[in-house]
Amino acid sequence: MTQVNEKIIPYGRQHITDDDIAAVVKSLRSDYLTQGPEIARFEHNFAAYVDAPFALSVANGTAALHLSVLALGLQPGQKVITTTITFSATANAVRYAGADVHFVDIAPATNLIDIAAIRQLLADSPKGTYAGIISVDFAGRAVNLQELRLLADAYDMWIISDSCHAPGAYFIDEQGREQLCGNGRFADLTVFSFHPVKHIASGEGGMVTTRHAHLYQQLSKLRTHGITRAADDFLNSVALAGGGEDYPAWYMEMQELGFNYRLTDLQAALGNSQLQCAAQGLVRRRALAAVYTAAFTGKDYVYNLSGDVGGHAYHLYVLEVKDRLGLYNYLRRHHVFAQVHYFPVHLMPYYQAQGWREGDLPQAEAYYKNCLSLPLFPTLSDSDQERVIQLIESYYVK
Numbered sequence: 001m002t003q004v005n006e007k008i009i010p011y012g013r014q015h016i017t018d019d020d021i022a023a024v025v026k027s028l029r030s031d032y033l034t035q036g037p038e039i040a041r042f043e044h045n046f047a048a049y050v051d052a053p054f055a056l057s058v059a060n061g062t063a064a065l066h067l068s069v070l071a072l073g074l075q076p077g078q079k080v081i082t083t084t085i086t087f088s089a090t091a092n093a094v095r096y097a098g099a100d101v102h103f104v105d106i107a108p109a110t111n112l113i114d115i116a117a118i119r120q121l122l123a124d125s126p127k128g129t130y131a132g133i134i135s136v137d138f139a140g141r142a143v144n145l146q147e148l149r150l151l152a153d154a155y156d157m158w159i160i161s162d163s164c165h166a167p168g169a170y171f172i173d174e175q176g177r178e179q180l181c182g183n184g185r186f187a188d189l190t191v192f193s194f195h196p197v198k199h200i201a202s203g204e205g206g207m208v209t210t211r212h213a214h215l216y217q218q219l220s221k222l223r224t225h226g227i228t229r230a231a232d233d234f235l236n237s238v239a240l241a242g243g244g245e246d247y248p249a250w251y252m253e254m255q256e257l258g259f260n261y262r263l264t265d266l267q268a269a270l271g272n273s274q275l276q277c278a279a280q281g282l283v284r285r286r287a288l289a290a291v292y293t294a295a296f297t298g299k300d301y302v303y304n305l306s307g308d309v310g311g312h313a314y315h316l317y318v319l320e321v322k323d324r325l326g327l328y329n330y331l332r333r334h335h336v337f338a339q340v341h342y343f344p345v346h347l348m349p350y351y352q353a354q355g356w357r358e359g360d361l362p363q364a365e366a367y368y369k370n371c372l373s374l375p376l377f378p379t380l381s382d383s384d385q386e387r388v389i390q391l392i393e394s395y396y397v398k
């Protein structure tokens with residue numbers, strides 16, 4: 001039974017408005033294609049959006065992770081803790097620095113990294129075994145970073161929060177306050193992505209936020225080849241630089257091995273324009289999630305669902321269901337393209353070659369067998385969402 005007239009409903013989709021297009025065209029007509037005024041505006045506005053003291057834009061979320069581990073001084077042979085239910089890039093950044101990834105299982109109640117399991121791991125290991133933790137606000141649900149920070153401090157570790165799913169998400173701290181992802185109070189560095197499937201699209205793009213001025217300086221240097229233009233920091237003498245009284249105006253210094261991980265002004269113009277609609281998009285995502293939660297709570301074919309969680313940014317709405325493959329194929333036949341997030345990273349052939357095996361992380365592996373991400377994006381209409389819900393019910397209630 002193929003219904004060719006039904007339009008396709010993807011699991012996620014960007015929404016480009018006329019204002020977005022006008023912003024990019026305006027940037028194209030300006031004097032700058034890269035490193036123009038839109039970059040600084042985007043950084044400033046994004047910092048305000050997540051309540052962070054500093055924000056540095058980069059080429060993509062993966063570059064944000066890479067620069068973050070380098071800025072924190074991650075060395076070859078060191079070990080970093082992260083979750084296996086994430087996009088591979090989270091773990092890969094550790095490998096870029098020549099360090100090793102230690103995956104920890106998820107807590108089934110949240111599908112986030114199991115902080116109790118990290119506590120146990122640290123208690124069972126000699127102090128200094130792990131350099132840091134990269135937590136992931138999977139699906140848009142914020143990790144309790146206050147709890148994680150206590151643990152990290154006790155073992156002298158840094159924290160990077162991979163909040164690519166979670167701009168605008170927050171957790172409630174012990175004092176009952178909302179702590180926005182990326183505000184820098186608990187994580188040393190927080191990374192975001194502006195890939196079109198994420199909340200805010202800039203084409204490719206990423207951001208790192210922090211409260212630490214020295215990390216911000218280090219990230220900016222590494223973003224541009226390890227070059228600095230700050231005369232106070234120069235290592236070579238004025239004479240070698242070819243100056244007289246002082247360093248000549250043209251002089252700059254490459255002090256360490258960095259990269260070209262800059263965002264362009266065009267992308268920043270798009271990101272900035274998208275940012276204007278981000279809060280509104282978040283409200284819509286939360287409303288759509290509430291409808292899914294109401295529809296699927298208590299159904300006998302549902303083992304677990306994303307649910308109604310305060311502060312959740314709902315990048316994804318995940319159902320854990322019986323007969324996931326059957327449902328997935330049935331939805332596809334009806335042009336509803338649900339998706340699976342994620343195949344556990346530790347079972348990717350690359351990480352199996354590092355020694356990881358099936359059975360190592362049972363909660364994550366069990367989650368993977370049943371999980372399905374339903375269509376969820378701000379422009380998903382009520383009637384399209386209703387169609388998705390009806391289809392799922394009709395698959396199980398025959």
Ligand SMILES: *Cc1c(COP(=O)(O)O)cnc(C)c1O
Nearest residue numbers: 060061062087089164193194195
């Ligand atoms: C998208 C994503 C990344 C990588 O971002 P890119 O901008 O695609 O490089 C990293 N971590 C998570 C959890 C992501 O979802």
